[in-house]
Amino acid sequence: MKVLLVGNPNVGKSVIFSRLTGLNVISSNYPGTSIDYTKGYFNIQGERAELIDVPGIYSLEPTCKTEEIAVKLIKNGDVFINIIDSTNLERGLNLALQLIQYKKPLLIVLNLFDETRRLGVSIDIKKIEQILGVPCVATCALTGEGIKELKSKIGDATISEYVFDYSQRWNEIGKIINEVQEIKYHSPKITEKLRDATIRPITGIPILILVLLLTFALIRFIGEGLIGAVFEPFFEKAWSPLILRLSELLGQSGFFHDLLIGKLVGGDIDYGESFGLLTTGLFIPLGAVLPYVFAFYTVLAVLEDSGYLPRVAVMVDNITRKAGMNGTAIIPMLLGFGCNVPGALATRLLKSRKEKFIAATLMSITVPCMALQAMLFGLLGPYGIKGLGIVFGTLIIVWFILGLFLNKIIKGPSREIFVDIPPYRIPYLRGLAKKIWMRLRWFIKEAVPFMLLGVLIANLLYSLGIMQFFSGITAPVFNHLLDLPPDAVGAMIMGFLRKDLAVGMLIPLNMSLKQLIVASVVLSMYFPCVATFAVLLKELGLVDMLKSTLIMILVALITGSVLNAALTLTGL
Amino acid sequence: MMIALTNMPVGKKGIIKDIDGGYGITHNLDVMGIHTGIEVTKVSKQWMRGPVTIRIGNNEIALGYGMATRIMVELI
Numbered sequence: 001m002k003v004l005l006v007g008n009p010n011v012g013k014s015v016i017f018s019r020l021t022g023l024n025v026i027s028s029n030y031p032g033t034s035i036d037y038t039k040g041y042f043n044i045q046g047e048r049a050e051l052i053d054v055p056g057i058y059s060l061e062p063t064c065k066t067e068e069i070a071v072k073l074i075k076n077g078d079v080f081i082n083i084i085d086s087t088n089l090e091r092g093l094n095l096a097l098q099l100i101q102y103k104k105p106l107l108i109v110l111n112l113f114d115e116t117r118r119l120g121v122s123i124d125i126k127k128i129e130q131i132l133g134v135p136c137v138a139t140c141a142l143t144g145e146g147i148k149e150l151k152s153k154i155g156d157a158t159i160s161e162y163v164f165d166y167s168q169r170w171n172e173i174g175k176i177i178n179e180v181q182e183i184k185y186h187s188p189k190i191t192e193k194l195r196d197a198t199i200r201p202i203t204g205i206p207i208l209i210l211v212l213l214l215t216f217a218l219i220r221f222i223g224e225g226l227i228g229a230v231f232e233p234f235f236e237k238a239w240s241p242l243i244l245r246l247s248e249l250l251g252q253s254g255f256f257h258d259l260l261i262g263k264l265v266g267g268d269i270d271y272g273e274s275f276g277l278l279t280t281g282l283f284i285p286l287g288a289v290l291p292y293v294f295a296f297y298t299v300l301a302v303l304e305d306s307g308y309l310p311r312v313a314v315m316v317d318n319i320t321r322k323a324g325m326n327g328t329a330i331i332p333m334l335l336g337f338g339c340n341v342p343g344a345l346a347t348r349l350l351k352s353r354k355e356k357f358i359a360a361t362l363m364s365i366t367v368p369c370m371a372l373q374a375m376l377f378g379l380l381g382p383y384g385i386k387g388l389g390i391v392f393g394t395l396i397i398v399w400f401i402l403g404l405f406l407n408k409i410i411k412g413p414s415r416e417i418f419v420d421i422p423p424y425r426i427p428y429l430r431g432l433a434k435k436i437w438m439r440l441r442w443f444i445k446e447a448v449p450f451m452l453l454g455v456l457i458a459n460l461l462y463s464l465g466i467m468q469f470f471s472g473i474t475a476p477v478f479n480h481l482l483d484l485p486p487d488a489v490g491a492m493i494m495g496f497l498r499k500d501l502a503v504g505m506l507i508p509l510n511m512s513l514k515q516l517i518v519a520s521v522v523l524s525m526y527f528p529c530v531a532t533f534a535v536l537l538k539e540l541g542l543v544d545m546l547k548s549t550l551i552m553i554l555v556a557l558i559t560g561s562v563l564n565a566a567l568t569l570t571g572l
Numbered sequence: 573m574m575i576a577l578t579n580m581p582v583g584k585k586g587i588i589k590d591i592d593g594g595y596g597i598t599h600n601l602d603v604m605g606i607h608t609g610i611e612v613t614k615v616s617k618q619w620m621r622g623p624v625t626i627r628i629g630n631n632e633i634a635l636g637y638g639m640a641t642r643i644m645v646e647l648i
């Protein structure tokens with residue numbers, strides 16, 4: 001049996017799904033968090049049933065790919081659990097009335113019931129049951145209130161016999177609401193003031209700039225702090241002695257020794273240069289990158305769950321429109337700063353081909369993932385603000401120029417922004433912790449194996465002389481255009497697999513600041529990692545992906561050469 | 573007097589009287605709860621013909637300038 005969780009976007013479907021199945025899915029306070037469905041299993045009265053978290057929809061006439069996925073699922077469902085935001089009955093009932101027409105067993109859940117109390121709204125659940133002839137449960141998914149009752153009532157889901165004139169739907173809904181809902185007066189609260197202040201440009205733009213600066217500062221503060229206080233000491237004091245012991249056991253040299261531990265620098269392990277599986281291979285993902293990934297996802301989770309992001313989308317719309325995309329494009333970009341893979345998936349929030357193409361291309365080129373950024377902080381941080389400033393400044397400038405350009409040359413319409421602005425919600429600590437943990441686990445599962453594979457491959461390519469061969473044939477480009485040493489080619493090649501590993505490979509090359517900057521920029525831009533590439537290939541299709549890839553390589557080379565020339569002229 | 577949502581002053585309330593557009597536009601607005609006869613408050617507008625934000629009941633929705641010009645309201 002297929003049970004579907006159906007409802008408008010951002011009503012808590014994913015939280016309820018997690019509660020019912022015990023599986024974890026990402027939920028955030030903005031519409032369109034789930035862009036694909038998730039399947040799980042649960043027991044109804046001793047029987048195993050399939051539960052599907054359907055992406056949010058406003059109506060059963062699809063207007064985009066995500067909605068198409070949803071409608072297809074709905075057509076094949078056996079039982080509908082219709083989740084409604086109880087503070088927004090009109091819209092919820094509008095979908096409910098459409099679902100009723102499918103003549104399938106239905107159960108209505110009034111979620112976010114805690115918020116109705118705060119708003120001074122009271123809803124008569126019994127009356128809804130009477131009118132529509134289906135069971136109805138009030139829940140607060142966050143705290144789990146009402147979930148037990150929901151579980152016990154799923155078996156009672158019935159086909160509604162309610163008849164109405166479809167063209168008079170809104171009148172019908174108005175009548176139902178008059179009967180079931182009572183609004184007591186409540187004085188406007190501070191949250192309403194905050195809502196207004198953060199979306200009106202005069203106050204909203206300064207606040208936005210402040211929030212962005214604060215975000216950046218917090219990420220660096222937490223990341224840097226964790227590395228200095230916890231991660232580096234751990235590797236230096238606890239891990240190094242173990243590895244040195246192992247090194248002795250292995251006789252301090254030989255193929256296996258070098259593969260596992262790498263070269264010892266002055267009789268000690270240098271996590272930047274040793275380049276063995278157990279040294280650099282573990283240190284990069286777990287010692288250098290993980291703290292920053294944690295910092296990023298902590299700050300992101302707070303932003304996501306507060307409900308601020310859709311307001312950012314509204315405020316930056318004026319800018320993104322110049323690049324041919326509506327403001328919602330800020331969400332894939334922001335997620336991309338964590339990891340380009342979820343960023344690439346979130347381009348689905350943009351409904352037209354043109355917007356998706358531009359968003360995917362701009363993100364791949366100009367949005368460095370946290371793993372890459374963490375390594376860049378390590379690589380360029382010692383030179384002060386100059387190195388990082390030029391790298392990030394270049395990325396921003398390229399975003400604008402390339403955005404303007406792509407907007408001109410890519411044909412097709414862009415859709416105007418049209419988005420629900422959810423109320424502010426105080427992020428729920430357990431929800432935050434769960435989300436951060438899910439993303440960290442995902443990062444570790446992705447990063448560590450790929451990193452080890454990368455170190456292995458790099459070692460093999462070097463010992464077989466293949467890397468030297470590639471360096472030889474690409475030397476003209478790297479030498480003349482970019483003024484980079486031939487050895488940087490190895491880093492670029494491994495960058496296909498993981499960018500953080502690639503930066504790690506730049507460290508031992510003893511490059512000048514100018515070379516480091518150019519290499520960092522080119523590395524960030526020329527290609528997303530394979531994982532992102534695979535997602536984009538699926539999202540954009542082969543032809544568009546090839547075009548996008550061509551743009552990436554060209555832009556990386558052009559920017560790299562121009563930057564090299566400019567920095568040489570200014571004498572850096 | 574009917575004016576477009578874009579011309580409505582921020583902070584004012586009005587009733588939607590007409591939506592000037594084909595099926596696609598009316599449908600998209602309709603499913604978000606934006607249809608004739610309802611009361612809207614204009615919450616904000618952005619510079620340079622940017623998006624307009626409205627409040628309907630407890631709900632806020634941002635829509636592009638072009639779409640907002642098609643929504644005709646009578647101030648109350």
Ligand SMILES: Nc1nc2c(ncn2[C@@H]2O[C@H](COP(=O)(O)OP(=O)(O)OP(=O)(O)O)[C@@H](O)[C@H]2O)c(=O)[nH]1
Nearest residue numbers: 010011012013014015027028032033034056140141
């Ligand atoms: N206060 C309160 N917040 C809730 C409740 N249920 C969910 N939320 C919050 O509402 C937001 C939306 O929840 P999601 O589960 O992501 O909503 P969704 O329906 O899956 O949304 P889409 O995937 O975008 O369609 C999250 O920030 C939740 O933490 C509730 O009962 N009470």
Ligand SMILES: [Mg+2]
Nearest residue numbers: 013014033034
């Ligand atoms: Mg969801």
